[in-house]
Amino acid sequence: MIQQTSEADKRPVPSPAAGALLTGQFLVGLLGLAVTLGLLWLGFIYLRGARETSVLNAVIAIVWGVGGVGALFVTGNTVIESLPPYWRDRVRPFLFFLPGVGILFLFLMIPTLITLYQSFFNNDTTEFVGLNNYIATFTDRSMLESFRNNLIWLFLGTAGCVVLGLLIAVLADRSRFEVVAKAIIFLPMAISLVGASVIWRFMYAYAPPGQPQIGLQNAIITAFGIPPQSWLTLQPWNNLFLILVMIWGSTGFAMVLFSAALKGVPADITEAAQVDGATEVQTFFQIIIPYIQGTILTVTTTIAIGTLKIFDVVYVMTGGQYGTSVVGTEFYRQFFTNRNFGYGSAIAIVLFIAISPVIVYNLRQLQKQEGF
Amino acid sequence: MISHNARSSASPPRRLAPLFQYLAASLVALLVLIPLLASVLNGFKSNADLLLRPFALPQTWVWSNYISVLQSAAFWRQMSNSVLVMLGTAVGVMVLASMPAFVFARLCFRGRELLFNFFTLGLLFPITVAILPLYIMLRQLNLLDSLWGVIVPQVAFGLPGNILILRGFFATIPRELDEAAAIDGCSPVSYYLRILLPLMRPALAAVAVLTMVTSWNNFFLPLLVLNSESLYTLPLGIQQFQGQFGTDWGRVLAFVSIALVPTIVFYLLAERQIVAGLTAGAVKG
Numbered sequence: 001m002i003q004q005t006s007e008a009d010k011r012p013v014p015s016p017a018a019g020a021l022l023t024g025q026f027l028v029g030l031l032g033l034a035v036t037l038g039l040l041w042l043g044f045i046y047l048r049g050a051r052e053t054s055v056l057n058a059v060i061a062i063v064w065g066v067g068g069v070g071a072l073f074v075t076g077n078t079v080i081e082s083l084p085p086y087w088r089d090r091v092r093p094f095l096f097f098l099p100g101v102g103i104l105f106l107f108l109m110i111p112t113l114i115t116l117y118q119s120f121f122n123n124d125t126t127e128f129v130g131l132n133n134y135i136a137t138f139t140d141r142s143m144l145e146s147f148r149n150n151l152i153w154l155f156l157g158t159a160g161c162v163v164l165g166l167l168i169a170v171l172a173d174r175s176r177f178e179v180v181a182k183a184i185i186f187l188p189m190a191i192s193l194v195g196a197s198v199i200w201r202f203m204y205a206y207a208p209p210g211q212p213q214i215g216l217q218n219a220i221i222t223a224f225g226i227p228p229q230s231w232l233t234l235q236p237w238n239n240l241f242l243i244l245v246m247i248w249g250s251t252g253f254a255m256v257l258f259s260a261a262l263k264g265v266p267a268d269i270t271e272a273a274q275v276d277g278a279t280e281v282q283t284f285f286q287i288i289i290p291y292i293q294g295t296i297l298t299v300t301t302t303i304a305i306g307t308l309k310i311f312d313v314v315y316v317m318t319g320g321q322y323g324t325s326v327v328g329t330e331f332y333r334q335f336f337t338n339r340n341f342g343y344g345s346a347i348a349i350v351l352f353i354a355i356s357p358v359i360v361y362n363l364r365q366l367q368k369q370e371g372f
Numbered sequence: 373m374i375s376h377n378a379r380s381s382a383s384p385p386r387r388l389a390p391l392f393q394y395l396a397a398s399l400v401a402l403l404v405l406i407p408l409l410a411s412v413l414n415g416f417k418s419n420a421d422l423l424l425r426p427f428a429l430p431q432t433w434v435w436s437n438y439i440s441v442l443q444s445a446a447f448w449r450q451m452s453n454s455v456l457v458m459l460g461t462a463v464g465v466m467v468l469a470s471m472p473a474f475v476f477a478r479l480c481f482r483g484r485e486l487l488f489n490f491f492t493l494g495l496l497f498p499i500t501v502a503i504l505p506l507y508i509m510l511r512q513l514n515l516l517d518s519l520w521g522v523i524v525p526q527v528a529f530g531l532p533g534n535i536l537i538l539r540g541f542f543a544t545i546p547r548e549l550d551e552a553a554a555i556d557g558c559s560p561v562s563y564y565l566r567i568l569l570p571l572m573r574p575a576l577a578a579v580a581v582l583t584m585v586t587s588w589n590n591f592f593l594p595l596l597v598l599n600s601e602s603l604y605t606l607p608l609g610i611q612q613f614q615g616q617f618g619t620d621w622g623r624v625l626a627f628v629s630i631a632l633v634p635t636i637v638f639y640l641l642a643e644r645q646i647v648a649g650l651t652a653g654a655v656k657g
Contacts (some may be wrong), residue, residue, distance in 0.1 A: 061460070069467050077561045092560060093481045096471035100531055101487070103468065104494050107528035111505035118504070168400055171393050183643065184401045187408070191632050192589035194607040198614050198628050200409045202621055216410065248404065256647050312591045316611055335504055336596070338564035345504060363492055 022082035029078030036071040043068065069099065112352075119345035133346035143347070145323060146330040150308060152239050153246075153326060157307040160247040162300050165254025170284065172255075173262050182259065186252040193249055197316035202244045204231040235323040242324055245313050249307065254299050261295035262288070294365065301362045308355050327351050408632075422622050437626035444599035447627070449602060451634075454588055457522050457605055458647030461587040462580045464527035469534040470576065474564050476535070477542030478550065494532030507596060521597040522605070526587055534579045537649060541575035542568065578649030582641045588635055606631050 043064040076095045080088055122129050137143050172181045188196060205215030206228055218228040231241045265288055289296070311328035314320055320329035323335045327347060335344035414422050415437050416430040441447050475481075476488050506525055507516070515521035545568065553563045568578070591607040598604055604612065613627045639646065 062463070065460070065463060067465070070621055073561075081559070092477045092483060093484070095561075096475040096479075096564075097487060100468045100472045100535070101490070103524070103528045104491065104531055107506060107509070107525045108494055108502055111502035111509060114505035114508075115502060119404065126657045151440050164400075168397070175393050175397070177394070181397045181401060185404055185641070186639070186643065187636065188404060190585065191636040192591065192607045192610075192635075194589075194591050194610050195628050195632055196407075198624065199407045202410065202414070202615075202625060203407055205621070248407070253650065255652055260647070287452055312607075315591075316614075341504060346501070 007279050012166050012197050025082035026079060029075055029080075029082060032075035033072070033079060040064070040068045040072070048067045071100070082342055094240045112347065118341055119349045121342045123340050123342055129342065132155045133342050134350070136343060137346050137350055142145050142325060145331060146325045149239055149324060150310075150326045153243055153307040153310055154304055156240065157243045157250075157310075158300060158304045160243065161250050161254045162296065163305045164247065164251045165299070166258050166296070168251070169255045169258035169262055170288075173259065182255065185255055189252040191249065193246070193312035196245055196249045196318050197313050200241075200248070201232070201317055204241060206230040206232075232318055232324075233322045238318065238322055238324055242313050242317055245317070246307070246310065251301060254303065257295055258292065261292040265291050286309050298362060298365060305358050308351065308358075327354075373597060385612060411625045411632075412629045415622060415629050417622050419620065419622050422475045435621070437622045438630065440623065441591045441627050441630050446601070446604075446609065447630070449605050450606045453519060453603055454605040455528070457519055458584045458587045460519070460523040461526040461530065462583045464523065465530040465534055466576055466580055467525060469531050470538050470569070470572070471544055471564075471577065472531075473535045473538035479560065491532050491535050494529075503592075503596065516597060517599045517603065519598075519603060522590075522594050525593060525597075526590065530583050530586070534583065537579060538572070538575060538622075541572060545571055574645070574648065577642075578645045581638075581645040582649040585635065585638070585646065588638075 043060070046060070073095070080092050080095060081097070083091060119133055120128060120130060168181070168185055172178045175181075191199075203216045204218075206218060207215075215228075215231075217231060222228050232238050234241075269282050269287055269291070273287050276284070309328060310326055312330065314324055314326050314329050318324045320326070320333065325333075327350070329342055331347040331351065334340045334347060338344075374627060400633055416433050416435070417437075418432075418434045421431050421434070472491060474485075476484065476491075510516045510521045510525070515524065549567065550563070553567055558567070589607060590605075591611075594605045595611075598608065601612070610631055612623050617623050646652050
């Protein structure tokens, strides 16, 4: 699976004086590198101090960022070009890597490791408490409620998006209204979940019985003589109404991917099936679904990860109250409201552990499909 | 009803299907559009009108809600903050993701697989897991409560996925090109800059558009990093506005509706790139 380093890939690099270190060029490059780094650092200090977001600062920032990376690249390359070919080929890839690796290390890997470390300590990381935070995570009532809700999100949210997305993709496929229908269903994807949540709060708005209902749902049910409901505080159903917002916003994503996959199903297979007397439904379940199952799996896992990480919708619509808290909001509460760092870290790590199998699986699939 | 549909013309029993398709599609489209239309239209109503007839067209079209949003300095400041963060993130991701992607797809060297796994491992780390130490680090770097504190982590978190996407695109460029360039005496760096990058323009566009939309809609990170109202991005602004004018639905909905316009326009313009990026990211092959 892993591609072997083949001799053919080592392209012959033409060099003026093969085998020798070009001292002059090396020194010039090194000097340039030092100057660039110094300028970048100065620019960083200036920009960091600039609290105003003026046009001038924005221009400076762009020149600083783009010019800085460009200059680093050029000077770094000058240094590398001056090396003997043996080293040149070994060092060069790192020129492309270092910026990315550096930023990934600094802002992602290290913080995650620190979180892991802190999860074994008390509130302010002064005392080692072993697994206590984890024990608390799995025994605390509000945490258990969050886990329950996250599971509801995981199953209903994912199922809703995938089934609806597939249904719409199939219905719209090769029909005359395909472009329009897909554009409309894709539309909510453009909207932040925060915006969607505010709009849906309006749809769910509640007024006491007898008063005019401005929320659509209540207007509909009161028209049928059913008393209005306060949807967002109606436990445990309110979770479903929150999930509905996510489905509204994310079905477009599933649909787009399914639609692309459906286009890849060769017409002769389905036609052959129909010639053999298969019904539409049979063709769909026994030919199309197996054919696109790779896509179905990736879409499912992607959305599943999204539901496990859900935060925006719950935070904006209920703030995690009325029995709607999820791991994301509970974590936020422990971290930033209660300042309970050890406990919050443990929750974050549990979330991470819950998500990682899905992501590992996704990566495996990706590698298999790419065949590297 | 006669269908021009290639599949159904092959089999007569599908004659009924288009009617069903139309019905189902219109129903779904309606469900999607109702909340959006309700939001835009109710923004045009006075509160009395909205309370009495929330589902009718506005009795008199009241522009004051929209005008007051458009005239508020806060709205435009949030808009420009969102734009700055979006552009900064997109540029950062494009530059920093395309370089490793090129190396992974093309150059061979010791430790390549190890490094690639390191990057893909980055996909594993949801931002929530890293957020507190990240928060402390941003404070030490004095980046807290500054737009950089949003941009830089967004770039970091955008890298793994986009490296994966771009690597896939780089791999589609024929290897003969590498050899031709090498024979012509082109160094890997100038090969990358002068030949590959221009060829990669559609892929870069896809990555840029996806990154921009993600950045524009990001809520969690700005919520933590930005304290001063003058630095709020639009999602924070929406949330704050809603808290402030809670029951003044006309104004809230007008605010949300206007805030949605840029992304919707953007989506309609760049739909092809977005779809390409999503498809490449999720279903390579």
